[in-house]
Amino acid sequence: MKTYLVGGAVRDRLLGLKPGDNDHVVVGSTPEEMLALGFKPVGRDFPVFLHPQTGEEYALARTERKSGRGYRGFVVDADPSVTLEEDLRRRDFTINAIAQDEDGKLVDPLGGARDIEQRVLRHAGTAFAEDPLRVLRAARFMARFAALDFHVAPETMALMQDMANGGELAELVPERVWQELSRALRSPTPSAFLRTLRDCGALAQVLPEIDALYGVPQRAEYHPEIDTGLHQEMVSDMAARLAPGDDLIGFAALTHDLGKALTPADVLPKHIGHEQAGLAPLRALCGRFKVPAAHRELAIVACREHLNVHRLDELRDATVFELLARCDAFRKPERIAQLALVCEADKRGRLGSAEAEYPQARDLLRLHAAALAVNARDIDNETHSGPAVGEALKKARVTAIGKARNRETR
Template sequence: MQIYKVGGAVRDRLLGKPVTDIDWVVVGATTKEMLAKGFRPVGADFPVFLHPKSGEEYALARTERKSGRGYGGFTFHASPEVTLEEDLIRRDLTINAMAEDDQQNLTDPYHGQRDLEARLLRHVSPAFAEDPLRVLRVARFAARYAALGFTVAPETLELMRQLSESGELEALTAERSWKEISRALMEDQPRVFIEVLRDCGALKVLMPEVDALFGVPQPEAHHPEIDTGAHTLSVLEQAARHKQPLTVRWACLLHDLGKGLTPEEEWPRHIAHEHKGLKLIKAVNERFKAPKDCQELALLVGKYHTHGHRALELKPSTLLELLQSFDVYRRPQRFEEFIAACEMDARGRKGLEQRSYPQAEYLRGAANAARTVAVQPLLEKGFKGPELGEAIKRERLKALKAYKEKA
């Protein structure tokens, strides 16, 4: 029995990056031997075990063969005869197909170290094209390591293009796709993830609503970058730069989908794009089964982001309607995330990345003004039921009028 550290732990050590998760592969062992040493089995599809003390995952060396469509369409074979090299060749990228023993002696049959030095994301073998999830994974690694100068090898991009055209991407489950998308959006350069997907044709398969934004012009006075797709990437870039949470980044990606529906004869104007985009945002949310908080914020930002930009001009009644839509009294955090998404949208424009956004403080002040309305005095006056609701609304409107006059 020989045990090796494999994959990301080896890659990140060689890059000088912190190692968080460690994967181990065991060569020359049987399930019976692992159980005898106290390892606990966890893998339903193939033999994976938890270490009796550390809890880390140890997998028996295995080979795989394509047997169906999609990410799960494989049959695995694990036995003591499977070599380390055979196990490593089934991995996605050369930089993830290295192993080291307990003395840090490197096993690198597919030249991962050379590709690390060349800053290349290159597939290990033609079997790469058998797993559609790898298109998303490579795009995610491109986003993660873009700051280090990594790019996708042309021949790997070509395989990703073939996968995108094959129909295999449609076999991916919503859960697996969302896991990769959400992780990629939380990288330091999530725009690279979208760019790589677009370069290989996967974006128009997975998110045709986002792909449709590229080449759609906007008024230059408000959008010096002109192209709606380029603007969306810049907004996403700002969200990453400002360390926004996943909810905000997802909303930033989807906020302008309605502009993709504008007839060419109406370009560069996009009248009512906010409302037109809601059905598209809903479709993307459902396609990937995004978490509820991501879905809700994306729809609200899509509908109201121009309200955010015009906050200082809004009538008190419109401002109150906005606050009610976000339920700022019970869910203040969601309104904060809306403000953040609006600010990222305002900054995601060529040459305007450092612009101030006074609307943010104004909206926070408005929310606080509305929240200060006390319910108890209204109850003491005898208001109840629907009448109480109307009375609260009147008092909040009064508070917002006073706030607007002072501001």
């Protein structure tokens, strides 16, 4: 029985990055032996165990053989005779197929260390084509590593194109797609996720609502980048910059402009009413991938309200209150700061605007705080009762918004 450090922990050390969890592969052992040593089983589809002291993951070396469609269509062999090299060869990318023994020596049969040096994302072998989820994983790794100048190997891109054309992406389980998408949105460069999927023809199959934005023109005076798809890439990257690692903000930023794909051709490059038009495709996307409720709710608010926030200075005090009320800002006050971030990402995610000021974010937070400071206890209950209390509270909050605005202009 021998153990090796494998996968991301080795890769990230070679990249000079802070490694995440340590994963290990165990060669020459059995489930029975692992249990006898005190390891706790956690693997459902193949033998994976947690170390009794460190809690780190230890998986028996295994091979996989395709037995059906989709990512679950595999037969796993974790016999003690499976070698380390065989285990490494069934992995997705060469940069993830490197092991390190207890003495620190690398075992690298596929040249993963060389690909790390050359910043190449290359598939580990022909078995890559057997798992359609790996197309999304390639795009997600590009979202993480594009800033380090990684690129997809031409032969890997060609293989991904074949997989996209072959129809197996239709077999992907929605929860797994959401898992890869949310991880991409937590990465530094989500645009690379979109571009990689689009380059191999997978974006139209996985996220058709996003793919439809490419080639749709916008008014150049507001969007010098013109193409809505390019704008979306810039917004997603700006959201990652403003809220690093936050896929809640990232998802709302990703989906805020879906309505622009539905603008009639004779109206372009204007997009009148795209905020409301975007709600139907947004809800469809959320339903398809079973997007968490918090992500769905913020995305709907951002899609519907982002233009109102952009023109906040033009809104009457009562209209600002109505905006806050539609956002459920008095029961969920954190939502306004989230909305402000999404709107800032939208405004700065344009050609030449990356360093622009966005005072609307600050003003929205300030007006919200002023309205939030007024509560029902401040209402004279002897004068108001029943529905009149709510109306009086609304009036008091509108007044507070107006006073906050007046203080700012003095």
